[in-house]
Amino acid sequence: MEPQRNPLIIGAGPAGLTAALTLARNGVTPRIYEASEHVGGLARTPRDGEWRIDPGGHRFFTRHKEVLDLWNSLLAPDDWISVRRRSAMLVNGHYVRYPLSGRDLLTQMGYWRGLHGLSSLLRSRIGRGMRRIGDSANFREWGTDEFGHYWYRLFFDGYVRKTWLADPNEITSDWANQRIKPINWHSRRERDAVDHDVYRYPRLGPGQVWEAASAALIDLGIVPSLGSRVVKIRADRTCWTVELENGDTASGDAVFSSMPLRLLVGALEPEPPRHIRVAAEALKHRALITVAVALRRRYDIPFNWVYTPGEAFQAGRIQNYSHWSSELSPKDWDGTYLGFEYFITPDRELWTADDEHLRSLAEADLHALGIDSSLIERVMVVRSHFAYPISDPARDRSVALVRDYLRETHPTLHPVGRNGMHRYDNQDHAMLSAMHSVARYFGEDVDPWQVNTDRSYHESGVLKK
């Protein structure tokens, strides 16, 4: 006899919605519980009238056909636009294109600074001798080896401090090795090829895809239950019961959970052994506050996003939304639409700061950009609590401990997605982990934890401590 299949899904972000669609396509009707009032999770597009905010700057790209097929099934071809990737670092008042090119470094900030940077680089290369750059122990050493002391200080030291909230001496170099592109000393033609790097983007921001996913599910009779935070997850011998904040309960044969792994372990009943709870407690996140500012004058900033490593800015990065999609702002509007990104840990005061305070931060950063804040037409604030799962070797061991415990003790509980598995996933990997978890639910021998093992290594800011 076929087992009764009535799984429960926690979270209506990319992973939860992908799990739901994949289950539905296999004839199974799941129930979805989402804590917030919207779908899309971190990849949502909050709206204020005709204004839309992308809290991240979500480029859509993947190497996985099944992910691409799902995206294409959700939006019509003319809902996708192709965006040319152009990013820069704003240093000493100069926009220096990123990835860095030797030509720009030598000329753009004045010849004296160019020569100073070059001689600093040569000194560090001579000092390094035969040692491979990758052998450097920490990010600061890696950066000094790779760029020379002068260019490292100018471009990367402040950036890492602001975005990773860590001392560059305490971040190992493996992340940097994989993520930060070396200086391009090649010809203009190769440089132009970099400039023609394009990505796809939904006209109305990333949430458009996830709203379409939700609509497709609703058509199938599966309505995500919004404002439904799961607070307890009880394992009985044959089934699971989730309890919502309002006391309601629901039972099913399996749970797909994209809630943060730490909170999942904390919500489990019976309580996991102490060493598992301690391991889960060690899993921390960085938060992100985006302050979107619409200015009534058009400024020509020819980049999609700009890194701001210097002390003149409190923001670590500035998004230029008009260069993502003109439809993030009202029709025929002709101003400048920027998103100031502040990276913090949720225990910092800034996390609880009110919108007025955050507006004043963005105003100060506008001044640093040389823009008069009296031109502000609108300010919108978006807070993302669990934006970045923090990873380091000790935490990786904690994740492995929790993963093995759950797998062994609760084979029908499937952690999925970025926070669900505490990994630095992009949307495509979060989706793929959900697809593989559903395949496992149907009895296939696949391991969702193998998704993005290279990338988590590539993209995690590995702390040495």
Ligand SMILES: Cc1cc2nc3c(=O)[nH]c(=O)nc-3n(C[C@H](O)[C@H](O)[C@H](O)COP(=O)(O)OP(=O)(O)OC[C@H]3O[C@@H](n4cnc5c(N)ncnc54)[C@H](O)[C@@H]3O)c2cc1C
């Ligand atoms: C700054 C930034 C930039 C990014 N850039 C890109 C990019 O360029 N390209 C890309 O592909 N990806 C990018 N990402 C990553 C992308 O946002 C994530 O990979 C993706 O959103 C992960 O999906 P998810 O469903 O696993 O998790 P989430 O998006 O976090 O969704 C989880 C959902 O679960 C809900 N939830 C949590 N706890 C509970 C609970 N107890 N009960 C019920 N519901 C709960 C949450 O409210 C949320 O809606 C970026 C992320 C950030 C922060």
